[in-house]
Amino acid sequence: MHAEKYLQTINGEIWLVEDERENMKISYRIREVIFSEPSAFQHVMILDSYDFGRMLVLDGVVQTTSIDGHIYNEMISHVPLSIHPNPERVLIIGGGDCGAAREAVKYKNVKSIDMVEIDELVVKVCKKHLQEVSGNLSDPRVNFIYQDGIEHVKKYKNHYDVVIVDSSDPIGPAKQLFERSFYEDIYRALKDDGLMVCQSQSPVFHMDILKQTAGHIRDLFPHMKIYTATVPTYPGGLWSFTLGSKKYKDISVTDFDKNTRYVNQHILQACFQLPEFLRHQFS
Amino acid sequence: MHAEKYLQTINGEIWLVEDERENMKISYRIREVIFSEPSAFQHVMILDSYDFGRMLVLDGVVQTTSIDGHIYNEMISHVPLSIHPNPERVLIIGGGDCGAAREAVKYKNVKSIDMVEIDELVVKVCKKHLQEVSGNLSDPRVNFIYQDGIEHVKKYKNHYDVVIVDSSDPIGPAKQLFERSFYEDIYRALKDDGLMVCQSQSPVFHMDILKQTAGHIRDLFPHMKIYTATVPTYPGGLWSFTLGSKKYKDISVTDFDKNTRYVNQHILQACFQLPEFLRHQFS
Structure with missing residues (x-):
């Protein structure tokens, strides 16, 4: 074993x-x-x-x-879902631990969540053995689709309100999720007022990945924004997320009321205030 | 060797x-x-x-x-020095790497900085071998005092505007810097409108220390506030600082103009926005 x-x-x-x-x-x-x-x-x-x-x-x-999975999962889901004023169709690419989907189902106006994870075994074992993160997710609005996210997103046009790219590191199966053509496909799959967010690695150890990701998204979307959170088990602690939006760019929620352990109304705003070395780089 | x-x-x-x-x-x-x-x-x-x-x-x-020392040092110094509207006499307890003092000398209204470090060897080697952090500090306003900070602070009454407690972990020589009597002595050494800040460990791994520190400071000072930063080389990344103030509680600086790599005007505000698990604990 x-x-x-x-x-x-x-x-x-x-x-x-x-x-x-x-x-x-x-x-x-x-x-x-x-x-x-x-x-x-x-x-x-x-x-x-x-x-x-x-x-x-x-x-x-x-x-x-179990201890800090909620930080990452709350930050990758509540930020986009609190910017889009009416997110009905949500796509999560990756996210096999089910944590992002578990947060997304907290929104009543969300009608469907396509969770496209390439590796069914990850979902299976997280639902069974990692319920602190997965919550043994069983909301009927979540469609589990075991497929390559790259292939899935190519099939849609003007379809999703919010796309969340919850990938692992850009090595192995997740490598293509950091390439420009993938973001072009996401852009096409989003509605005219849609938005996307992806995890964009550590600004301390992988500034190259963050720069590349922010560059792709800035080229494609009218609005690009970076936000951060501290995830203790990720090397360096500081983690970045990059948002690309066709229309909405500010937090629309004024009284955040979801049951969370990291995100609150203040964090939704403060997470966009970047340390000087990042602000300088991306402003 | x-x-x-x-x-x-x-x-x-x-x-x-x-x-x-x-x-x-x-x-x-x-x-x-x-x-x-x-x-x-x-x-x-x-x-x-x-x-x-x-x-x-x-x-x-x-x-x-060298890579991330500035984050901690900027956060422990610029926050208190941007809250106090006229910090003339500053005391730094610990801070042997000279990084906090190096930030404090960026304030023109600061007239003297007593840097009380118990271990002269730390200052000596940091000035010589760690200039990325110490800047080989040589501002004439800095008085290097090689003494136990506990003893130093006992000698003063109504004397300092800002006290910065830049201690190591609460084991070994720094243990007493986390005890209540030490904060009482600091309170006494501060002027009527003085304020203090201390590093209060990781909220992830040492919530007990943070709670104890915040408790002591809340008991003694009219205003207690916690703020955080992400320091990659500290376990868990997320780090806490606790502020105790007799009068001023908000950032007074409106156009932060110091040459820094982490702190900026936005971070000075955003650092007080605590994740829900901390806000809930300390509100």
Whole structure:
């Protein structure tokens, strides 16, 4: 059951050593390996860690945890859904942990959420073993579609109000989700007043990715905006999201009333106030 | 020269393994050990790391780095100095990397900065080997006082406009800087319209310390406020600062014009907008 490639046993204890960065490693002490199997796309693990509770780990990289998964998921969903005044048709690309969809169903005016995740195994294990994040999501408005998001979005024109790109890092299956042609397809799939948001990596370690993403979106959409949040289990903590919008650019909600742990009315505004090194770069 | 206790050689490469947390370790690949000696108080190292440039490491724990030291130092100094409308006498307790004092000298109305650091060796090596953070500080308004901050602050009454407590973690020499009697002494040392700020640890990993600190300050001062910043090299990224003020509570500066890399006029306001789990806890 152990994935020897990703886990190390040191003095009788199991450690996950996140090794993706050449010059910095983060190691988590693991209480129990809950699930560990390869899918057709990647190695999927659910680990129970001492400090962060249960974690979804793909190809050895922590994706989301019981302790802080809600920060990322609330920020990638409530910001766009609080800018668009009437988001009826929502598309989530990726988001296999179900956390973004779980937030989106909190909006009564949302009529359908197409959740297009390439890897069915991720959804299956998160619903079963990571309910702190997935909430074992079962709202009838959510359509689970197990397909490549790239292919899905090509099929639509003038269809969605909000598109949320909840991808993993731009290596492996998610690489194409950072390419310009993908954002062109999203633009086409959005209605005339539609908007999109994507996670755009760490401004500390991957400014190149953020710049590239912001550049694509600025070229295509009348409005491009960057916002940030602090996600403790992502290297560097500071994380960026990039918004592309055809029409709406400000928070339309004035009395945010969803049940959340990170987002509130103030955070919806404050998250767009960028540190000087980012403001300078993108203003 | 190597401090074997804190550094490990793995496959011929030097790594600093931050071990303070039982269940999570962060390892940094090190290019060169620039300085490594024990002082009377702690083990002091300057390491040149691949990802974060030069680092100040005390007893094996990263304190500040070339890459992100400015975030912490700008936030702990510009926020109080932009709230107090006329900060003439400033006291910095700790802050041996000189980064907070370096920011404070950017204010023309500041007449004197007493920098009270218990460990002279820290100041000496930061001025020499960590100039990205210290700027080799040599403003004549800065008085370097090598003494225990606890003892220093006891000697003053109605004297300072702004007190900045830039301590290390509440273990070792800094432990007493988190105790109630210390804040009482600061209150006494402040003028009738004075204010103080202290670093109050990670709201993710040390909510107990933040609660205790905020509690002491709320008991003593008419105004208590918490603000946050993201410091990539601190575990969890999200970092808290707690402000205690006798009179002023809002940012008085309207056109922040200091040369900074993180703080700007917007951040001065946005940093007080707390995520819901903190707002709920402290409102």
